[in-house]
Amino acid sequence: MGDIVVLVKPSLNPDMTRSKPDGTVDLDAIPLKLDDIDANALEAAKELKNTLGGKIIALLLLPWGPIQKRTRELKMVTQEALARGADEAYIVSDEKLLPGDPIITATVLSNAIKKYAPSASLVLVAEASIDQTTGQIAGRVAAKLGLPFISYARKITIDGNKIVAERDVEDHIEVMEASLPAVVSVTQEINEPRPPTLLQIRRAGKKPQKTLSAADVEPIPERKKEPVEYKILTVSRKQVIIEGDTLEEIAEKLIEALEKEGVL
Amino acid sequence: MVDALIVASGVQEVKESLSAVSSLGDVEVLFYGKDSDKADEVAKLGVKVYVLKSQHPGALFNAVKKLYDEKQPKVIVGYGTKNNRDALSRLAGTYDLPMATDVIGVEFKDDHIIYKRGFLSERAIATEKIPYPAIILINAKVFEPVQREGSGNTEEISVEEDSVKLLEIKPKQLSGINLEDAEIIVGVGRGFKKKEDLELAFKLAELLGGQVGASRPIAADYKWLPEDAWIGISGKRVAPKLYIAVGISGAPQHMAGVNNSKIIVAINKDKSAPIFKLADYGVVADLYQFLPVLIKKLEEKKGK
Numbered sequence: 001m002g003d004i005v006v007l008v009k010p011s012l013n014p015d016m017t018r019s020k021p022d023g024t025v026d027l028d029a030i031p032l033k034l035d036d037i038d039a040n041a042l043e044a045a046k047e048l049k050n051t052l053g054g055k056i057i058a059l060l061l062l063p064w065g066p067i068q069k070r071t072r073e074l075k076m077v078t079q080e081a082l083a084r085g086a087d088e089a090y091i092v093s094d095e096k097l098l099p100g101d102p103i104i105t106a107t108v109l110s111n112a113i114k115k116y117a118p119s120a121s122l123v124l125v126a127e128a129s130i131d132q133t134t135g136q137i138a139g140r141v142a143a144k145l146g147l148p149f150i151s152y153a154r155k156i157t158i159d160g161n162k163i164v165a166e167r168d169v170e171d172h173i174e175v176m177e178a179s180l181p182a183v184v185s186v187t188q189e190i191n192e193p194r195p196p197t198l199l200q201i202r203r204a205g206k207k208p209q210k211t212l213s214a215a216d217v218e219p220i221p222e223r224k225k226e227p228v229e230y231k232i233l234t235v236s237r238k239q240v241i242i243e244g245d246t247l248e249e250i251a252e253k254l255i256e257a258l259e260k261e262g263v264l
Numbered sequence: 265m266v267d268a269l270i271v272a273s274g275v276q277e278v279k280e281s282l283s284a285v286s287s288l289g290d291v292e293v294l295f296y297g298k299d300s301d302k303a304d305e306v307a308k309l310g311v312k313v314y315v316l317k318s319q320h321p322g323a324l325f326n327a328v329k330k331l332y333d334e335k336q337p338k339v340i341v342g343y344g345t346k347n348n349r350d351a352l353s354r355l356a357g358t359y360d361l362p363m364a365t366d367v368i369g370v371e372f373k374d375d376h377i378i379y380k381r382g383f384l385s386e387r388a389i390a391t392e393k394i395p396y397p398a399i400i401l402i403n404a405k406v407f408e409p410v411q412r413e414g415s416g417n418t419e420e421i422s423v424e425e426d427s428v429k430l431l432e433i434k435p436k437q438l439s440g441i442n443l444e445d446a447e448i449i450v451g452v453g454r455g456f457k458k459k460e461d462l463e464l465a466f467k468l469a470e471l472l473g474g475q476v477g478a479s480r481p482i483a484a485d486y487k488w489l490p491e492d493a494w495i496g497i498s499g500k501r502v503a504p505k506l507y508i509a510v511g512i513s514g515a516p517q518h519m520a521g522v523n524n525s526k527i528i529v530a531i532n533k534d535k536s537a538p539i540f541k542l543a544d545y546g547v548v549a550d551l552y553q554f555l556p557v558l559i560k561k562l563e564e565k566k567g568k
């Protein structure tokens with residue numbers, strides 16, 4: 001018996017990458033979205049909830065400012081997490097924690113779990129995020145909480161107080177078993193998240209959510225990572241759409257173009 | 265005290281890691297996993313090698329922690345393999361060490377480290393600064409492997425595993441094809457409706473003398489192809505002269521693996537698919553109609 005905590009990251013949406021005239025990333029102009037694989041983690045939590053018998057607690061930390069501008073986006077990510085199956089949400093949002101630094105993020109999330117979800121028997125984290133893709137929050141949180149850790153789980157089953165997971169390593173799968181409570185990072189292959197239904201979205205608005213400040217989740221460690229520069233990677237591809245009246249004509253033109261390029 | 269501790273499970277990984285830390289002084293290696301019998305080869309690079317026979321991530325964490333406590337290295341370096349990420353993120357959490365993953369460039373200054381890595385699913389490059397001690401996980405094939413002869417010694421270390429039990433190891437089906445060396449790659453994505461239909465891609469690849477690669481869902485989720493066909497930020501990074509993406513939308517995580525191709529062709533039925541902005545030549549068509557025609561035309565040419 002126990003609750004499931006799902007770490008849900010409000011990430012910068014790489015598909016909406018914006019640049020400044022000098023070619024650097026316009027961080028403030030890129031909107032937040034619920035991170036891709038966090039949706040898989042929420043789906044996994046929904047599947048495991050009945051076995052564990054507790055509730056699903058989504059825990060979010062705002063990693064990108066400016067805070068005033070992010071309020072609405074953060075609300076939408078929270079709403080989506082609740083619509084995707086979380087029963088309640090804790091949102092940490094504080095100027096002092098910006099921009100997200102893995103040391104601060106992991107500590108704050110761990111502190112929040114200890115304080116607000118002390119009866120959690122499972123903490124689910126995604127293998128990596130879409131903006132930072134550091135893939136290190138899960139391991140840090142496991143170490144901080146002193147809990148067993150299974151990374152890159154493609155499949156999870158729970159039996160009593162044991163969790164068995166299929167862990168994806170590059171060239172093989174390892175079947176791992178840990179006792180609960182545990183921290184587990186999941187991969188994209190673990191499930192196919194279902195988009196929330198209208199009813200789920202409507203219900204989400206009524207679920208409890210609590211916003212926390214840095215003071216609620218102390219102690220906060222010292223920041224160690226400093227940004228120097230974020231530069232847009234310009235891809236200069238020709239972007240030629242080959243057109244023609246028939247597919248035959250298009251195929252011929254394509255072959256001709258590739259021959260001209262010297263790649264056929 | 266040593267300057268750097270390399271944590272690696274392959275010889276090439278050690279050579280590239282040595283290259284990444286070449287500006288530092290004393291380097292030692294923790295060599296682990298199922299290839300740990302190659303430790304002598306590593307020692308011949310002139311480094312002291314600690315050998316851990318286990319590939320259990322908890323054992324690796326305990327071994328790294330033990331060496332970290334004893335040696336107090338300024339830098340820990342290795343590839344960003346899943347076992348390295350697992351064990352080293354735990355070490356990072358234990359001591360609040362900064363950790364940079366997917367690093368493509370690094371400078372070790374007197375009192376800080378500056379590194380470069382992908383950002384926004386590699387739509388951008390981040391340059392960031394961190395203090396010592398730190399963990400730096402590098403991308404494969406970015407740093408020129410060192411070539412040198414020396415004589416280091418090897419020493420086996422034994423540690424406990426942690427409380428997580430490794431019950432079973434299941435092999436993955438792998439093709440063994442080295443996509444990294446392919447000159448022409450036909451990439452297949454979810455535009456294909458079933459496994460049998462990939463025959464079209466294989467036929468095209470064969471005609472061109474190329475190989476077939478895949479987006480992550482095709483290889484890792486549907487398992488229509490072996491997982492070593494998986495191209496992208498979390499799979500293989502390839503650099504063929506021609507990459508033909510068929511039924512692939514062009515997600516940044518996929519394109520990160522093919523952006524070094526000389527020419528990219530996209531075949532997709534949705535004219536607003538992002539891939540058309542990331543390709544040199546685009547064909548807006550249903551692959552089921554277009555590929556047979558393209559194949560026929562190529563066969564005709566070959567016949568001539």
Ligand SMILES: Cc1cc2nc3c(=O)[nH]c(=O)nc-3n(C[C@H](O)[C@H](O)[C@H](O)COP(=O)(O)OP(=O)(O)OC[C@H]3O[C@@H](n4cnc5c(N)ncnc54)[C@H](O)[C@@H]3O)c2cc1C
Binds near residue numbers: 452478495513514
């Ligand atoms: C942390 C992280 C890491 C990831 N790592 C990778 C990675 O390494 N590699 C990777 O590939 N992905 C990776 N992904 C997943 C990635 O985000 C995309 O989900 C994935 O690449 C999409 O695969 P796809 O293009 O095959 O499928 P889709 O995005 O579903 O695209 C299918 C395309 O096929 C087209 N289509 C459909 N029918 C036809 C037809 N009949 N003819 C022609 N076109 C058709 C559609 O228009 C569509 O554009 C990662 C994601 C995350 C979050």
Ligand SMILES: Nc1ncnc2c1ncn2[C@@H]1O[C@H](COP(=O)(O)O)[C@@H](O)[C@H]1O
Binds near residue numbers: 124136
């Ligand atoms: N700010 C955050 N708030 C909540 N969860 C987070 C946050 N940052 C990272 N995580 C979790 O850690 C995963 C990996 O993130 P990253 O280390 O950025 O690759 C995310 O997908 C989340 O599950």
